[in-house]
Amino acid sequence: MSSDPWGRVDETGTVYVRTADGEQVVGSWQAGSPDEALAYFERKYEGLVVEIGLLEKRVRTTDLSAKDAQAAIQHLREQVEAHHAVGDLDALRKRLDQLVELVETRREERKAQRAKQSDEARRAKEELVAEAEQLAASDQWRAAGERLRALVDTWKGLPRLDRKSDDELWHRFSHARSAFSKRRKQHFAQLDAQREEARRVKERLVGEAEALSGSTDWGPTAARYRDLMAEWKAAGRAQREHEDELWNRFRGAQDVFFAARSSVFAERDAEQTENLKLKEELAEEAEKLLPVTDLKAARAAFRSINERWEAVGHVPRDARPKVEGRMHAVERALQEAEEAEWRRTNPEARARAAGLTGQLQAAVDKLKGQIEQARAQGNTARADKLQRELDGRQALLDQALKGLQEFGG
Template identity: 90%
Template sequence: MSSDPWGRVDETGTVYVRTADGEKVVGSWQAGSPDEALAYFERKYEGLVVEIGLLEKRVRTTDLSSKDALTAIEHLREQVDAHHAVGDLDALRARLDKLVELVEARREERKAQRAKQSDEARQAKEALVAEAEQLAQSDQWRAAGERLRALVDTWKGLPRLDRKSDDELWHRFSHARSAFSKRRKQHFAQLDAQREEARRTKERLVAEAESLSGSTDWGPTAARYRELMSEWKAAGRAQREHEEDLWNRFRGAQDVFFAARSSVFAERDAEQAENLKLKEELAGEAEKLLPITDLKAARAAFRAINERWEAIGHVPRDSRPKVEGRMHAVERALQEAEEAEWRRTNPEARARAEGLTGQLQAAVDKLKGQIEQARAQGNTAKAEKLERELEGRQALLDQALRGLQEFGG
């Protein structure tokens, strides 16, 4: 009989292993010596030790699933419980029990981690849905569209939730994208309609602008072009492929008209500048008549100057008041001289002036006599009253005398 600390072989060749529950039959060995039998079953034990060690390493260092790990543990436990090896089988069972505890702990950790990841994924997807629903109301079509596409990529990178929750959130997310797309299509459809209406309006404006380009009715046509420009701005933009061509035609028609007007106005301005020069010379010639000493000769000379003046065309508007004012000043001087001459030579007016002067002189002389008489009588109050009346009559007499002097008296 042969034995070691964990097993023995009896005289019949039966191999036993010692356990905490007593000896267990390992098997029967007839092929060799008892030592060879123990060595064989000890190698079987070492094989189990290696397998358990490898499984422990896989559980600790890889992502071996809990289900696969427990299946492997049960397979090894069945081999240990079969008692087909000689060694400390109880120690192997203890290692397998600890390994089960480790797998269960790892499963709980993974469960908690998955729960955490699921909660984070739920929060992330709810945030994506909230942002998408907000973007669905945006009018920033390009930026919002690009952002929604980015949100889809972000969504695809997130873990799935339970089917119900994931489907509900995806439905809201998809609905927000669809709502935005619908609003964007409506906006651009309306924009296209507006641009088509703007194109028709601007084609009408271009046609009118081109029809006016040859007009020589400068003032009204220029005013109409200003109105057409206001209508053009109010019409909005046409489609890009039409807008530039329409504008070039519209602007070109205006340029033709205003270039022609500028050419005509330039000729007119040059002519009016020459007219101004001629009128300034005539104004200087008229001013040489002042002061007037010979009314008849001055009147004849001014009439001749004025005839030449009238024969000259327009002058620049901003220069007109000054040059015309010079002629008017000479004309007023002639009128004043004529009025003075008329007053001096009018017999009726002279007679009226002399009569009035005589009456006032007689009244003044009379008052002076009355004042002397009142003072001689000692009637001071009456004398003072008459003196005040005398002052008024004297003032009238002085005025009448000045008027009489104008008649050469």
Template identity: 75%
Template sequence: MSSDPWGRVDEQGTVYVRTADGERVVGSWQAGSPEEALAYFERKYQGIEVEIGLLEKRVRTTDLAAKDAQTALEHLREQVTEAHAVGDLAALAKRLETLAGEIDSRREERKAARAKAQDETRSAKEALVAEAEQLAESTQWREAGDRLRALVDTWKGLPRLDRKSDDELWHRFSHARSVFSKHRKSHFAALDAEREQARLTKEQLVAEAEALSSSTEWGDTAASYRDLMARWKAAGRAQRDIEDELWARFRGAQDVFFQARSAVFSERDAEQVANQKLKEQLAAEAETILPITDLKAAKAALREINERWEAIGHVPRDARPKLDGRLNAVERAIREAEDSEWKRSNPEAKARAAGMVGLFQAKAEKLRADLDKARAAGNASRTAKLESELAGVEELLEQAHRSQEEFSG
């Protein structure tokens, strides 16, 4: 029979380990000496000891999850309790108990950290909701719209709260955005109504201008045309294509009248030569408007020049095309600048862009909700499909945002 402080081998080859509760059989040995038997079962003890040391190191030096650490701990406890090994098993059990306390502490620390993170996220989202609700009543359509889009991006970057809290805050946030969108839509609808009223007014002005075009009351009719022009400018703008058509008819009616007057006044060459000199000066003055740096100021300057131009009267027939061409070039430059500004601020195009953003946002939100459900259900195939669909919709949403931003410059 052979023995050491932690175990022994009896004459029949049975191997025992000594514990606080007495001896326990851990195996038998028939193939060699008792010393070899003890050495074999001591190596098994050493193997368990190494595993415990590795778990201690992982718990103390890595971010091993408490759940995984607890599972590994229970496995080692079972090994120590039922170990077919010779050695100080009580010491190993004590090490495991110490490690269990460390795992519990780590679990509580992480629980506290998660709670703190949730509180911070809640505060951040409540602040976003409060700002969105304040912006909902803003009439600074571009600035508020840009800020609301930035708030959405910030929201997306925050972690989720518990479902009930997150859904309640998102509902308030989404409602605030909807209120703003509704107000903005109403505003632009009112603009459309104003443009429709401008169309009706200008159609009436065109009819009056065309009715005057055959008049031979040169002074009174010219004054009437100046009055019509003032009313035209005060009427506001119609839709761009309609505006251009009505303007062409309005100017055409004036041209008919003034051309007739010019024919009658053709004998007044001296006056027309003087008029020519004055208009050459005005054309030169108009050309100083270019290049346009301030559209409003340029329009005001050209409007004043046009009024003086019309008041001067006609010039010799052969001089008129060149003079008109010089002034028309300035008018054309201003119209092009005005059209460029119109295109940039076109409410219909802006509304369409905003509508596409809203459509894709709603689609993305639904896909995210479906994706959360699929993940919670552990449905891997549906999760993969929804992730792919969400990626596609988010790409379209980004394109829609870029399109919308083109109207915010």
């Protein structure tokens, strides 16, 4: 008979293991000596020790699911309970019990981690939705459109929430994008409609101008051409591809008429030369209105100059483009000043610009705080991700601030 602290072999070759509940039969051994029997079943025990150790390591260091871990524990427990090994089986039971507790702890930790990640994803998506809903009201078509596309990319990079929450947030996000796209489409459709209407009006004016180009009824025809020019200016701009062509035809028809009239009234050349001097003086007087410092006074002065200009009459044809160009340049500068003044004093546009700027500034400040917190916690990956988002927000904020400056503040 042979024995060790954890087991023994009796005279019949039966192997026993000692446990807290007394001896348990391990098996029968007839193939060799009792020492060999104990050694064989001790190796069985060491095998269980190794398997339990490996499972403990997997539970601690990998993402082994609780279900798989519990199945592995149960499998090992069955082997321990089968008493087919010689060693401290009670210690193995204790380790398996502790492993059960560890699996539960790890399961709770992963559950908490998933909950935290879900909360972070929810907050991130809610922020994206809030920003998208703000952008939906923007008139900065290009900048807001690019930002909305960037928000979609950010959304795609975030994990999904529970189906109901994710669908609700996505519905709001998608609705904001659709609202912006609809407003942008309506804006450009209205712009296209206005330009198309201008094209139709100008084609009618060109047709009449060309029909009048051969007239010899000098006074009434010249007066009608002046009326046509006023209608032309009031019509607004047509599409770019039509505007220049229509203008060349319109101006060409007038040139034909006035050239014919000039040939008939060649004796008026001297008068036209004098007119040129007067218009050059008026152009110089108009140019002194620039740069515009007092828009109201400048408009009044330009109207006065323009009335005198219209009263002067024609100038030599070859000199007309240059002197008229000088007056047109002043007129364009006044129009630009009027547009700038309108934008600066438009309370609705200013309020939108200020509101968007405030929201963007708050978002930038918040991101900076989150980046500092992430770096303080050593979470470089999150800090880098937040920094990329901050760069996008900062670029949009800079554009919004630049736009707000145009309102004078």
